[in-house]
Amino acid sequence: MKKALLLHSSREGQTVKILKAMESELADEYQCELVDLHAVSSVNIDNYDKVLIGASIRYGHLNKKLYQFIETHLTALKDKKAAFFCVNLTARKPGKDTPEGSVYVKKFLKLSPWQPELIGVFAGALYYPRYKLFDRVMIQFIMRMTGGETDATKEVEYTNWERVKEFSERFRSL
CATH class of the missing domain: 3.40.50.360 (Flavodoxin domain)
Structure with a gap:
């Protein structure tokens, strides 16, 4: 094989x-x-x-x-x-x-x-509940700027x- x-x-x-x-x-x-x-x-x-x-x-x-x-x-x-x-x-x-x-x-x-x-x-994918605080805040900021999901309770697979x-x-x- x-x-x-x-x-x-x-x-x-x-x-x-x-x-x-x-x-x-x-x-x-x-x-x-x-x-x-x-x-x-x-x-x-x-x-x-x-x-x-x-x-x-x-x-x-x-x-x-x-x-x-x-x-x-x-x-x-x-x-x-x-x-x-x-x-x-x-x-x-x-x-x-x-x-x-x-x-x-x-x-x-x-x-x-x-x-x-x-x-x-x-x-x-976004795994907000799994992220450490710094990463969660930074990713939320980036997602806010790009029109993405910002709800920190969600996990979203794209x-x-x-x-x-x-x-x-x-x-x-x-």
Whole structure:
């Protein structure tokens, strides 16, 4: 059976949830290994047929460990069938949920030496009751500015699971 490496840089867990959904979509053809980019210093990418990296935005930025991982494994990522997706709350709005419309993907492509052949953008989730006070207040402020949910008692999932399934199929076809 072919092997796929599913890497994540996730803060609140929605990126992992998305990768697990993709893993189940790929399970009939690929043995998938889910790995936290923050928990490993190195991975032997040569052991895998495909690589998928999912990363979440936090306060407007991807985690610097993502860029460090890319720098370290750049040659292997370029040699493999590899894809990237970004998870953020801005993608809840039409037009912001595509690589062309996402300011975060545009920024990633400027900063990253790796230019994946397949890129996705998915809306994340709000988990207000789970956040620490500082994060809750900051996210409420951002959501207020962008016309989003501000009720601190709510958990709202914006992820479009049909688009996740479609992206999984495109990744399978790489």
